[in-house]
Amino acid sequence: MRAARRPPHGVLQVDWAFFGELCRALALKIFREYDPDLVIGIARAGVIPGAVVASILQRDFASMAITRGERGSRPVVIAGPPRIVTGRRVLIVDETCDSGDTMKLALAAVRDLRPAEVRSAVSFMTGGYRPDFYALQTENFIILPWDREIIVDGEIVMRPDYAEKLRDLEA
Numbered sequence: 515m516r517a518a519r520r521p522p523h524g525v526l527q528v529d530w531a532f533f534g535e536l537c538r539a540l541a542l543k544i545f546r547e548y549d550p551d552l553v554i555g556i557a558r559a560g561v562i563p564g565a566v567v568a569s570i571l572q573r574d575f576a577s578m579a580i581t582r583g584e585r586g587s588r589p590v591v592i593a594g595p596p597r598i599v600t601g602r603r604v605l606i607v608d609e610t611c612d613s614g615d616t617m618k619l620a621l622a623a624v625r626d627l628r629p630a631e632v633r634s635a636v637s638f639m640t641g642g643y644r645p646d647f648y649a650l651q652t653e654n655f656i657i658l659p660w661d662r663e664i665i666v667d668g669e670i671v672m673r674p675d676y677a678e679k680l681r682d683l684e685a
Contacts, residue, residue, distance in 0.1 A: 525683050526638075526654035533659055536637050537563055540649040541570035548633055548646070550605035554595055556580055556620050562660055563637045564607035573605075574598075578623065580616050589616045595624045604632040610656060611636040614643025655679050 528536075540563070544550070550573055555564020557579040568575035579593035595604075606620050617634050624632045635647035638656055657679070663670050672680075 524654045525657060525679050526652055527657045527662075528659055530659045533563075533637075534566070536649040537566040538570065540635060540637060540647060541567045543647050543649070544605065544635060545571060548605065549603060550633070551602040551630075552576060552599060553605045553607060554578055554599070554620075554624065556606065556608040556616060557593070559610075559658060559661065560608035560636075563609055567605075567607055567635065578620060580619055582616075589619050591619060591623050595620075595627060597627060599624050599627045599629045599632075601628065601630050604629045605635055606632065607635045609636065609658060610638045610640050611643050611645050611648070612641030614641070614645075617643065617645060 544567065550571065552574045553564050553568035553571065553576075555561035555575065555577045557577050561577050564577070565575050576596045576598070577593075578591065578595045580589045580591050582589050604624055606617065606624060608617060608620070611617055611634075617636070621632060621634060633647070634645035636645050637649050639645065639648040639651045640653065640656070657676050662672060662676060664673050665671075
């Protein structure tokens, strides 16, 4: 039985400069303990920190896609990892990690292709699952700079769920 997740304490609005610092800190932690041949970012949001970390580490980058059909549903792989993971040291990167369901699925998909080794990393550890590496542990709701705004009816607007969290915080 899974423990109930506590609601976030507040909202952490991440800007691009802070995101860059987080990626540098994460890359440095990884560099000190692990030397991946390949970094895989989990699409969508994990591709961005994954690509930045891969660039800082000067390693090859690839992506895989995992999605949840609707809120609360189990994640599913919609585009698996590339076959080049076989025999290589792999690092899987995502933006956040709460229950670990997405990361566990990504790790299993990579392990099916028999890498030499595989480890996990996230920008934000937000729950009970502990990846091998993380930049920041927080219980806050996170607003990321690359998905803060979306297009609705031809206009760029703040994502409705983000706007709601910020209104709740002001109340």
